[in-house]
Amino acid sequence: MDPSRPTTIPPHEIVVIQTPEERQQCYDVRINVFHTEQKFPLETEIDEFEELATHFLLRLIPSKTPIGTIRVYKAPGGGYYKLSRLAVLKDYRSYRFGRELVLALHDWVRTDALKASQSVAEIVSHSQLYIKGFYAKFGYEAEGAEFDEDGDPHQKMVLRLPL
Numbered sequence: 001m002d003p004s005r006p007t008t009i010p011p012h013e014i015v016v017i018q019t020p021e022e023r024q025q026c027y028d029v030r031i032n033v034f035h036t037e038q039k040f041p042l043e044t045e046i047d048e049f050e051e052l053a054t055h056f057l058l059r060l061i062p063s064k065t066p067i068g069t070i071r072v073y074k075a076p077g078g079g080y081y082k083l084s085r086l087a088v089l090k091d092y093r094s095y096r097f098g099r100e101l102v103l104a105l106h107d108w109v110r111t112d113a114l115k116a117s118q119s120v121a122e123i124v125s126h127s128q129l130y131i132k133g134f135y136a137k138f139g140y141e142a143e144g145a146e147f148d149e150d151g152d153p154h155q156k157m158v159l160r161l162p163l
């Protein structure tokens with residue numbers, strides 16, 4: 001076991017958001033991580049895909065303190081699912097919460113794709129370069145050249161999720 005990994009994992013749950021308040025909690029986590037911590041522009045944080053997307057909120061229990069989020073949507077006309085806005089507050093990293101969020105998203109995609117009678121579901125993530133290895137652990141593979149997104153180099157990572 002990795003000695004730097006925390007041994008006591010705070011009690012938590014992951015929910016698909018149902019209310020405007022929960023949606024705002026997802027946005028607040030994202031703004032904390034992507035804007036305040038990572039210095040991405042605030043203007044591009046909330047985008048045109050928010051309404052289309054399914055948002056997952058990771059929160060502590062029983063306090064319901066929000067600590068992480070991820071979202072997914074089926075790309076309009078693209079035939080693939082887009083994973084984005086994966087964020088866990090700094091104080092709660094290395095508990096495998098990021099992994100839990102990705103696996104929750106994969107479960108959601110599996111269910112959605114089966115409803116459409118698909119046999120495989122493609123999931124695309126635009127990964128910051130430092131975190132490519134995180135996505136690779138789930139089987140995501142790099143496709144194409146690095147590109148700029150919001151002023152920072154990214155890599156397209158693709159997973160073909162068997163159903």
Ligand SMILES: CC(C)(COP(=O)(O)OP(=O)(O)OC[C@H]1O[C@@H](n2cnc3c(N)ncnc32)[C@H](O)[C@@H]1OP(=O)(O)O)[C@@H](O)C(=O)NCCC(=O)NCCS
Nearest residue numbers: 086087088093094095096097098099127128130131133134
């Ligand atoms: C990305 C992020 C959500 C990961 O969350 P986390 O809870 O700390 O990660 P986990 O503990 O779930 O890590 C899962 C696995 O990935 C590994 N991992 C974590 N960060 C990694 C990195 N930068 N590179 C390679 N592997 C990494 C962990 O060691 C762990 O490996 P294991 O399962 O073999 O033990 C978190 O670092 C974060 O919020 N970063 C800032 C926002 C961000 O960059 N989001 C991604 C946008 S593309």
